[in-house]
Amino acid sequence: MSQTITPMSAEALLEELMLLPIEEQERFFTLVRKRAILRQRMAGTSTSSAEAAREPRAPSGEADYRIIWDGGSKGNPGQGYGSYQLTAVRSGKSRTESLEFPGRMTNNEAEYETLISALDTLASKIRQHGRNPRDYTLDLRGDSKLVISQVKGEWKAKDDRMAKYRDNVRTLLAQFGHYTLTHHDRSKSVEVLGH
Secondary structure (H helix, E strand, O other): OOOOOOOOOHHHHHHHHHHOOHHHHHHHHHHHHHOHHHHHHHHOOOOOHHHHHOOOOOOOOOOOEEEEEEEEEEOOOEEEEEEEEEEEOOOOOEEEEEEEEEEEEOHHHHHHHHHHHHHHHHHHHHHHOOOOHHHOEEEEEEOOHHHHHHHHOOOOOOOHHHHHHHHHHHHHHOOOOEEEEEEOOHHHHHHHHOO
16 A cells, blocks of 8 residues: 655644754754755755855844854863843843853854754744744844854855754754844954853
């Protein structure tokens, strides 16, 4: 007896992926990166990766949430740390989270880990309140030119490690309705986050 497979919408597929343990998500994206036809189908077209990576622009008006993040390591590589400030723009309420990461990592890995933590936490909180992250817009700001440029598709990830981080961030961002990703000066990160 043959089984018919019903196609999933991109949103349904993303929801299913987000429910997988992180190890299974990594295996999935490794497979997608190795297969050009899968990459094209996931993107929905045969556009270049830089075009596919362009961030959606938020509709006029302010974003719903602003995330300012920064990460680093003591020693590069060394003990990784990071922090982010999450602000509900309309109410002005904000909170800052400080993070420490296990093992040794580079500054760039800590930057990615911090952004991933912020996006994952926000999406989880939205879902806990019975809402869909797709209904919210984000204003993301950081001082890592590498992270921002790789996520936007302006710079290539030169190794698998960075490509996995980039892909993880893109997957998390795809949950939200719109986002902007802006590079700001290091002094702004220090002013907001203290490091």
